[in-house]
Amino acid sequence: MQPLDYLKETPSQTAGPFVHIGLTPNKLGIGGVYPQDLGDSPIREEAKGQQITIVGTVRDGAGMILRDALIESWQADAAGIYPGNDPRGAADPNVGGWARIIADFDTGEWVLKTIKPGAVPYPDGRMMAPHISLWIVARGINLGLQTRVHFEDEDNSACPVLGRIEHRDRVQTLIAKKTGPDNYRFDIVLQGENETVFFDI
Amino acid sequence: MTANSEGDRDPLFFRDRDWHPAAYTPGYKTSMTRAPFRPLVALGSTLSEETGPAFGQSMIGALDNNLILNFTGQPAIGERIILHGRVLDETGRGVPNVLVEIWQANAGGRYRHKKDGYLAPLDPNFGGCGRTLTGPDGSYEFLTVRPGAYPWPNRVNDWRPMHVHLSVFGSGFGQRLITQMYFEGDPLIARCPIVRTIGQEKAIEALVAPLDMNRAIPMDCLAYKFDVVLRGRRQSLFENRREGM
Ligand SMILES: [Fe+3]
Numbered sequence: 279m280q281p282l283d284y285l286k287e288t289p290s291q292t293a294g295p296f297v298h299i300g301l302t303p304n305k306l307g308i309g310g311v312y313p314q315d316l317g318d319s320p321i322r323e324e325a326k327g328q329q330i331t332i333v334g335t336v337r338d339g340a341g342m343i344l345r346d347a348l349i350e351s352w353q354a355d356a357a358g359i360y361p362g363n364d365p366r367g368a369a370d371p372n373v374g375g376w377a378r379i380i381a382d383f384d385t386g387e388w389v390l391k392t393i394k395p396g397a398v399p400y401p402d403g404r405m406m407a408p409h410i411s412l413w414i415v416a417r418g419i420n421l422g423l424q425t426r427v428h429f430e431d432e433d434n435s436a437c438p439v440l441g442r443i444e445h446r447d448r449v450q451t452l453i454a455k456k457t458g459p460d461n462y463r464f465d466i467v468l469q470g471e472n473e474t475v476f477f478d479i
Numbered sequence: 480m481t482a483n484s485e486g487d488r489d490p491l492f493f494r495d496r497d498w499h500p501a502a503y504t505p506g507y508k509t510s511m512t513r514a515p516f517r518p519l520v521a522l523g524s525t526l527s528e529e530t531g532p533a534f535g536q537s538m539i540g541a542l543d544n545n546l547i548l549n550f551t552g553q554p555a556i557g558e559r560i561i562l563h564g565r566v567l568d569e570t571g572r573g574v575p576n577v578l579v580e581i582w583q584a585n586a587g588g589r590y591r592h593k594k595d596g597y598l599a600p601l602d603p604n605f606g607g608c609g610r611t612l613t614g615p616d617g618s619y620e621f622l623t624v625r626p627g628a629y630p631w632p633n634r635v636n637d638w639r640p641m642h643v644h645l646s647v648f649g650s651g652f653g654q655r656l657i658t659q660m661y662f663e664g665d666p667l668i669a670r671c672p673i674v675r676t677i678g679q680e681k682a683i684e685a686l687v688a689p690l691d692m693n694r695a696i697p698m699d700c701l702a703y704k705f706d707v708v709l710r711g712r713r714q715s716l717f718e719n720r721r722e723g724m
Contacts, residue, residue: 284569284571284711285569285570285708286569287494287656287709287710288647288656288706288709289498289683290656290657290658291500291644291676291677291686292657292676293644294659296590296592296594298592299606299607300580300608300644301580303606303608307593308608310550311543311549311550311609312543313540339512342512350655352527352530352531352652360527361532362530362531362532363487363531364488376652398527406527411527416513417509417513418507418509418511418512419502419510419513419514420500420504420507420510421500422655422656424528439522439525442521443520469516474515475520476515476519476520478494478521479494479525479653
């Protein structure tokens, strides 16, 4: 038999307790290496679309709020086009799409200020409801966790991804609750009751 | 940010989750309350994971990949090493223009972090982070000092082997990876509960960088080679035709 000459993906290891040294040194107080941390905002002021603020926490199976969590977000522009390499065309130049978000070192609360993304097609052409993808790392997380933020005030009923979730009562863990005209709350639960849906993508 | 090339849009290879560490690994105590208990929802990649952020050379400073000098401009103390390698995907192709970020303890095993109270002193000239973009063939290079081993609160006498943390982007958000590289010959590797979160011996070996005397600089520094492999992309005429194309 011929060999299959694929390489294996490098195995993951936890980001550990000191991930901020590497990824957000300025926010940790290590100044002077980089002028600015990467990923401070996914948008510029002039970005088209509804400006929104999402606030949340990351909680563990013992009910403790993580103060060391680091989250990255990735999203489309208001028209549903991804910046950079979207095969359908160029995105709003004022949308970078990517952000690096850290839990507050004291309260554990994280904040994402962005614009609400448009719907994006699933591989079969059906539209996925507007969402922001999240990737979560921290001490004790051996492989980054992938989840999505959907929005309470969007029509999520026909989303093919949400439709894949067999236990329908879990869908609500992916839906940010509206707390104001442009404000949402999205609490992530790593383990136990109301455990957030994480994807194998 | 700069645009990625056209080939960087295909669906991602499925992740071999038996090769990666499991989420729940009691030897590493913190994982016990931070591991999801419910099964992951199987999805496969969509446009949301096949696209991803891109970074340009303009974001990278001249000393960003030189951890010996990038904090104060005065040299850090320790064994000087070049850490180099390539970022590849599972098909063996080099992945160009992607961001590689590293962080590590100083030569004594101490991190510049208020939560690190280890006895070893801080080095006033060592910050502990670096970053670079891969070249056209996926290659990258850092100049740093070899980090010391350090004790950590887990079981009563657990020590981390010497290691460097790496964060790597591909061209798609679904390729995002954080890992750690270890050094050839370190007897603490086999004893480390974080290393042992990985079940397969061959997978552990993939995290151990060999000494590379061909890249060492005489009378200056040693070198270690560490390649990073990201998820590949599926190429099939049958699956690239999305609606409207
Ligand atoms: Fe470490």
